Amino acid sequence: MSLLQPLSSAATFARASERVTTSAVVPARAVAARKVDAPAENDGYWSITASLGTGGLSLSSAADATGRAAALTDIAALGIETTTGIVMDIRDRLIEARSPGADRNALNAEIGALKEQLAATAASSTYDGQNWLHLEAGQRPKVQSVVASVSRSGPGELAVNLADFDTGRSVVTSSENAADGVLTRAHAGLTRSGGTYAYFLLDANAAVPTSSPVREVALADSTNSAELDGMIAAVDSMLTGLYEAGASLGAMRKGIAGDDGFLDSIPEMIESAVGERIETAMTGDEALRAALQVRDQLQAAGLNMANGDMRALSDLFR
Known part of the structure; x- marks a missing residue:
């Protein structure tokens, strides 16, 4: 025992x-x-963190891409909005010039200063090397593709949805072909008295300028009422083009904005899930x-x- x-x-x-x-x-x-x-x-923990973590990284990259698209569109839209306001100020000066006794030389100096602001606004509306408002020499309008949204098409698969924007809708000044820019191209039509007109607002020293007898919007003591009517009508046509550009950019931005905040929150959700x-x-x-x-x-x-x-x-x- x-x-x-x-x-x-x-x-x-x-x-x-x-x-x-x-x-x-x-x-x-x-x-x-x-x-x-x-x-x-x-291997068990690796499978969990790798599968979920990789999805988070992919969605984070997608959020960066949509953020870039949103910023690019916002810069262009802000440039169009600023440009529209300045052109409206020029229109006000032209209307004031019709008043008897108006100092047209002084008004023309103000218009000249506003034109400089327009050129500076278009040239500075740049983001990440792209400018949808101004074209340098050798450039023409083209369709730009940006990441508008990202969705899952299956387990571990991301579907990237692109949106196309034709910069021909938003270009306001061009140093290559004047006809490409809303403010550098000629706007022709009839005045209230039945006369014809053809005016442009900015001279960007384009390689392909507007053809004669197109004239630049400008005031002088010798400017008559018919010419003023033609300038005002031409500026109204330019404003219509700017409104259309703003609407196109707004629609583009709306499609991007719908996914922007959502994608930003997904990596945090995945991190929490892990x-x-x-x-x-x-x-x-x-x-x-x-x-x-x-x-x-x-x-x-x-x-x-x-x-x-x-x-x-x-x-x-x-």
């Missing part, structure tokens, strides 16, 4: 040692859950670890009791 007790105690100790080893692995796995950088470390998945797994590991610790404590207590009984029996038979 004295031989059986030590053997039983040794077996119990061996099993307890095995449990202690198992319980030591659990907290190590829980701690490592947040630090998995390769599949070899923990955290919750790991927290859930870690919570299970922690519960298992606690149970193993309690079991180990009970086994240790039982082992102590068994060893105590063995010593008592040994003393009895001595």
Whole structure:
């Protein structure tokens, strides 16, 4: 009997040692859950973080692309809005010039200053190397494609939706072909008295200028009422073109704005999802670890009791 007790105690100790080893692995796995950088470390956690994290990175890149498109459209729209306001100021000066006794030379100086503002506004409406309001020499209007939205077409697949914008709708000045810009092209028509007119507002020194007998909108003491009517009508035509440009840019921006904020929030949602998945797994590991610790404590207590009984029996038979 004295031989059986030590053997039983040794077996119990061996099993307890095995449990202690198992319980030591659990907290190590829980701690490592947040630090998995390769599949070899923990393929389960790697699968979770890689699949969700990659989607977050893709959507983050998509958000950057739509943000760029939104900024480009906003800059162009702001430039058109500013240009429209300045052209309306020029129109007011032309109307004032019809008043008897108006100082047309002074009004023309004001119009000249406003023209400089127009040229500066068009030239500065640039974002990320693109300008939808002004064309340099050698450039012509073209269709620009931007990322308007991004959607999921299937598990792990992103569908990038592009929107096309024809810059011919928004160009106001051109140093290549004057006919490409709303303010550099000729606007022809009839005055109220039945006379013909053909005027442009800005001279951008285009390689292909407007053809004669087109004249620039400008005032002089010799400017007559029919010429003023023609200038005002030409400026009205320019304003119509600017309104149309603003409407086109507004429609473009609306399509981009619908996805902008949503895409920004998705990476945060994915990051939260990754955290919750790991927290859930870690919570299970922690519960298992606690149970193993309690079991180990009970086994240790039982082992102590068994060893105590063995010593008592040994003393009895001595």
